[in-house]
Amino acid sequence: MTAGGFDASGEHLLRELAPQVLGVVMRRFRDFSAAEDAVQEALAAAAVQWPREGLPDSPKAWLIQVASRRFTDHVRSESARRRREAAAFHFGYLSAGPSATATGQDDTLILLFMCCHPALTRSSAIALTLRAFGGLTTAEIASAFLVPEATMAQRISRAKQSIKASGVPFQLPTRQERAERLRDVLHVLYLIFNEGYASSAGPDLQRCELANEAIRLAQAVHQMLPDHAEAAGLLALLLLTDARRAARCGPGGELIPLNAQDRSLWNPARISEGVALLSATLPRGSIGPYQLQAAIAAVHDEAARAEDTDWPQILALYELLQRISGNPMVDLNHAVAAAMVHGPERGLELLRALDAGRRLSGNHRLDAVRAHLLELAGDRKGAREHYRAAANLTASLPERNYLLTQAARLGEE
DSSP states (O other), X not given: OOTTOOOHHHHHHHHHHHHHHHHHHHHHHOOHHHHHHHHHHHHHHHHHHHHHHOOOSSHHHHHHHHHHHHHHHHHHTSTTHHHHHHHHHHTTTTOOSOOOOTTOOOHHHHHHHHHSOTTSOHHHHHHHHIIIIIOOOHHHHHHHHTSOHHXXXXXXXXXXXXXXXXXXXXXXXXXXXXXXXXXHHHHHHHHHHHHHHSOSEESOSOOHHHHHHHHHHHHHHHHHSTTOHXXXXXXXXXXXXXXXXXXXXXXXXXXXXGGGSOGGGXXXXXXXXXXXXHHHHGXXXXXXXXXXXXXXXXXXXXXXXXXXXXXXXXXHHHHHHHHHXXXXXXXXXXXXXXXXXXXXXXXXXXXXXXXXXXXTTTOHHHHHHHHHHHHHTTOHHHHHHHHHHHHHHOEEHHHHHHHHHHXXXXXXX
């Protein structure tokens, strides 16, 4: 990036650095809302100054320094100025150098654990972490939780207020606190990867920077806790799923479904790594949801052709997953597996049971799966109607185009 232009690489750099900088500023000042505001102001300043003046020698240090100054300005305008300045000085905010911690740990990983704050409920902690770390919009987070956007906006706002009211500071978690927060951290990485692998909105099917960062941090968690089965299971799941990335889009960015992908484009190294992790994890005892999902992904990845997929094994794994998850998306995928083993009518029967639940109401995936199963059952008209209904519900342009193409392919009667 040079003076006079702020291209996609510059925007990508800011997105990459944002959670790292926020982690440093939060850890030093211990005030989430003010730190978030300060970092946003620093990012805005960078977007204006860097194209004009050129990229600084250390972009991360530049952002930390500017955010620290913005934070200090906010502090000085409040009645608690002296107390906060003393605390900030104690935690070394005046340093303008690169933000590596004293222990050399990953700042972004520390931010993840810090955001899973004890003053919050699990769902609120995860939502706030997705906002702070992943940079996801309120709408994207709402989509991940299968709730309305307004509901999620209120949840995030209440989470910030709860942290402020609690008086519990943001700080480096102890070993015990890391263990207590690990479940939430893994879930955050899972949701961030999902948004990166299949974007819920916008013109692109994938946001590779999010998927890559989720994998990187899952690797860091696994290195930190090599004997934790579910941490290994999550990493295996992400690797086995991401292995198909290159085959998921056509030349124009169009969506290519799993059964139509060129499997020679799948990444064999990632598949091998994921299978090895899974093989080392499964014999350890109790099996968690990430290990089961990784096992399902492995069955798909190890099939040389779509018609070679071991659907009975996948169905059995989904039935195990249902017993421990209580997740409507698992139920939806179970219906697909049941249809592939027992026929589309069985899958459609299971979908009717999902209609009574509210969590998938208005979600395009329910209509998309029903359309697919109706097509398999020979009901072209019903399939066409549900493909169109699904297209109207999704905010992802590639998914919308794919669903409309499927509807058009079935033609008018």
